[in-house]
Amino acid sequence: MRAEPVDILRLPEGEPLPAWVARLDRLAFGDAWTGLAPHEALWGIPDLAFARWSRVPAAGEAELLRIAVAPEARGRGLGRQLLEACQRDLAEEGLVFLFLEVRPTNAPAIRLYEACGWEPCGRRLRYYGDGEDALLFQRVG
Numbered sequence: 001m002r003a004e005p006v007d008i009l010r011l012p013e014g015e016p017l018p019a020w021v022a023r024l025d026r027l028a029f030g031d032a033w034t035g036l037a038p039h040e041a042l043w044g045i046p047d048l049a050f051a052r053w054s055r056v057p058a059a060g061e062a063e064l065l066r067i068a069v070a071p072e073a074r075g076r077g078l079g080r081q082l083l084e085a086c087q088r089d090l091a092e093e094g095l096v097f098l099f100l101e102v103r104p105t106n107a108p109a110i111r112l113y114e115a116c117g118w119e120p121c122g123r124r125l126r127y128y129g130d131g132e133d134a135l136l137f138q139r140v141g
């Protein structure tokens, strides 16, 4: 079942991370990152999903650091709505060279990225702490 279009918010600069972001972070990745650094930005669907980015405005670049959807809400199109909203907002700011890393075994995430116009562009050997490689993806425009 696909989700209806939902409201996606961007966390205002300088605001602390809401508790629901830490909850989703732990559920998806087993740990919760702390507040945003000045060059970071976060978009979210409260209680359901968030995407955290690192921005390099001078280079027109941004890197997707983490994206997570609540386990009970996956597979309904929320990840795609969220990622597309981030891409639109970043493009409006002139950030059109987008990058990310993903585990080759993370099929749902790779499918999401491909559905949103990302393409593989490299591999980092033994990138993750457990020795798994990282695939690099990019999106331009």
Ligand SMILES: CC(C)(COP(=O)(O)OP(=O)(O)OC[C@H]1O[C@@H](n2cnc3c(N)ncnc32)[C@H](O)[C@@H]1OP(=O)(O)O)[C@@H](O)C(=O)NCCC(=O)NCCS
Binding pocket: 028, 029, 065, 066, 067, 068, 069, 070, 073, 074, 075, 076, 077, 078, 079, 080, 081, 102, 106, 107, 108, 109, 111, 112, 113, 115
């Ligand atoms: C990756 C993740 C964010 C996807 O979010 P989601 O809301 O479930 O994804 P969507 O429902 O928007 O699906 C997006 C696309 O991926 C596909 N997809 C989603 N889950 C899938 C799965 N389990 N298997 C295969 N394809 C899948 C969908 O079919 C869709 O493609 P389509 O539009 O061509 O049909 C979510 O699974 C998640 O939070 N995973 C844990 C955290 C994580 O691994 N994050 C990425 C690494 S930073």
